[in-house]
Amino acid sequence: MSLTPSNMISLGTKAPDFKLMDTITDHLVTLEEIKGERGTLIMFLCNHCPFVKHVNEEIVRIANEYRQLGFGSAAIMSNDTSKYPQDSPERMKEHAAKHQYSFPYLFDGTQEIAKAYDAACTPDFFLFDDELKLIYRGQLDDSRPGNGIHPNGRDLREAMDSVLNNRKVTEDQKPSIGCNIKWKE
Template identity: 85%
Template sequence: MSLTASHMLALGSKAPDFKLMDTITGHLTTLEDVRGERGTLIMFLCNHCPFVKHVNEELVRISNEYRQLGFGSAAISSNDIDKYPEDHPDQMKEVAAKNQYTFPYLFDGTQEIAKAYEAACTPDLFLFDAELKLIYRGQLDDSRPGNGLHPNGRDLREAMDAVLNNRKVSEDQKPSIGCNIKWKD
């Protein structure tokens, strides 16, 4: 595990489009398929990272709560499965079932989508507004494995609540920290 921080894609950036296989359903899924009326959350996750395991439950909770309020969400795994077979699509489907993912868990085998989003770590979170412009990127909250803080999603929730209340999302955003994306050679 290599501790890595988000690159912090520029606020206002347009969400890169994608067409990736949903490991849960086996169907190709696009950005438009997961787009929410109020906003869209794109999460770069993987199966083996302890930082993702630490926040999985809260990510599912947030996705479920905010879906009812008009937010779409999807998770993407972009790791090199030759070097990290535990991140293979077959295992992704198992992890999604175990963690009760209610959002698509997409496989980015070429890693082109991770590069387009400038994703650097897992988890790496990107929240886009209704027009698919980036309004939040970075951490879920201040919790980390072993620091004694329970995940509560504070930072991401504040951004999503700002959208719901027609307020500007604060630009004071902390990068996510987690395992680096396992790039192909």
């Protein structure tokens, strides 16, 4: 279990467009289809990472709560499935059902989208405003597997609440920490 931080790309960066297969519905999904009226959350996740497993319930809770408030959400899995078959599209579909994902769980088999977003780890969170400009990147909260802190989504929730309350999102953001994305050689 490696401890890889987010790359913390520049705030204001425009969300890279994509068209990826949703492993839940077996349909291609675009960024425009996911985009929320108030904002859009793009999460890089995978099935096997202990950091993702630690926060899965809170991720689902946030997506469900904030969807009602105008935020779109999607998760993208970009790991090399030839080396990590537990992250295959079939397993992604099972994982999404088990954890009741209410958002698309997209397969980035070429890894082009992870590179476009400069994603580094799982989980990695990118929150965009209503114009698809980056306003938050970094951690869900201070919880980590084994540190005794229960996931509450505090950092991400504060950013989303700032949008809802027409406040500027703080630029003091902590990188996410997780397993590195498993790049193809």
